Amino acid sequence: MEENNEKNENEEVYQGVGGFFLEIVKIFILAVVVIVPIRVFLFQPFFVQGASMEPNFQDGEYLIVNELGYKETDLKILKIDSFREMKRGDVIVFRYPKDPSQFFIKRVIGLSGERIKVENGSVYIFNRDHSEGFKLEEEYLPEGLITKGNSDYEIKEDEYFVMGDNRGHSSDSRNWGPIKTTNVVGKVLLRAWPINKFDIFRD
Template sequence: MDQEIKKQEAEQQPDVQKSALRELWEFVFDLVKVFVIAAVIIFPVRYYVAQPFIVSGSSMEPNFYTGQYLIINELAYHLHDPQRGDIIVFKYPKDTSQYFIKRVIGLPGEKVKIENNHVIIYNQQNPNGFTLDETYLPSTTQTLPVGNGITTLGSDEYFVLGDNRIASSDSRFWGPVPRNDIVGKVLIRAFPFQDFKKFDSVNYQAAQP
């Protein structure tokens, strides 16, 4: 009797080992499948739709501070052109290995004039110009011109300024940003969590100068 029981146990042991091995392979296969699916989803999102950007410098204060973590929408400008007021990340025209964050002020074909602490835009709709009402800036902000303060933009050029106008290297100093150098639009300020904010389009109220 004992011999029969031992024989049955010996016959069952390989089946138990096979079952455990099969479960291990199924687990490994499921794990690989999860990683593949995640890669298929995350890779295009990370490289073609949205990517992180960490703020460095004071040029966009008080709206952005060094160390804040932003999510950039890279897909947006494949669907439409940058709009006035958009906060963008772009390649610095003088050194495309560097990335800057600024606000779009002037659009292609427009003339931008900085005068009396104001930004004035001239275009086909407003040949006499209109002054931007920049409500996102502190009332004490000083917008000072460089040179004669006038920039005429080409068909694919954008005039950008930092929100911290007295501490920003921007289009006043090194000229417009070519369309092809724009990486994407700031979508979300994600970190620190207490500073979380989604950024929408700016609705400017135009006032005649």
């Protein structure tokens, strides 16, 4: 009789442990089913490497990129629109035109169909609304910072002119020209690390 009781207790313990691990497996499968599509198709992590976006983005920071930002879809997650036009000032991650295996982070300066001119430390934009051009005011840059270089570009359709915020230490469109829309991965949505600098980047 005692042996039967011990056997029943052992079976209950076994079933309890087995049930616990079964729940763990269920949770893991659910996480894979839910998180992986979000990770692969909606949001991408990105580690900042180098000083080209200082002081606004530092080396080693961990960012989340919204891949839906410039793609046409009906999805809307966390009140984030799934399709919008790229705007001047957007911080984006894209594939380096000369080596698509590399990912860069820069700021959008010139839009499709515009002419952009870098001269005397400043950036000038020419477009339909400003045929004579206007000097670009960049409040996100440190006061007194100048844009090095002397270039004049006509930006074609489906192209964008990008620059790093650290204008004196950035390889960007001033060096290798505008980027294609097809190179764009997405818009920087938030800074997740370090925790004390956590920030969500709205329009």
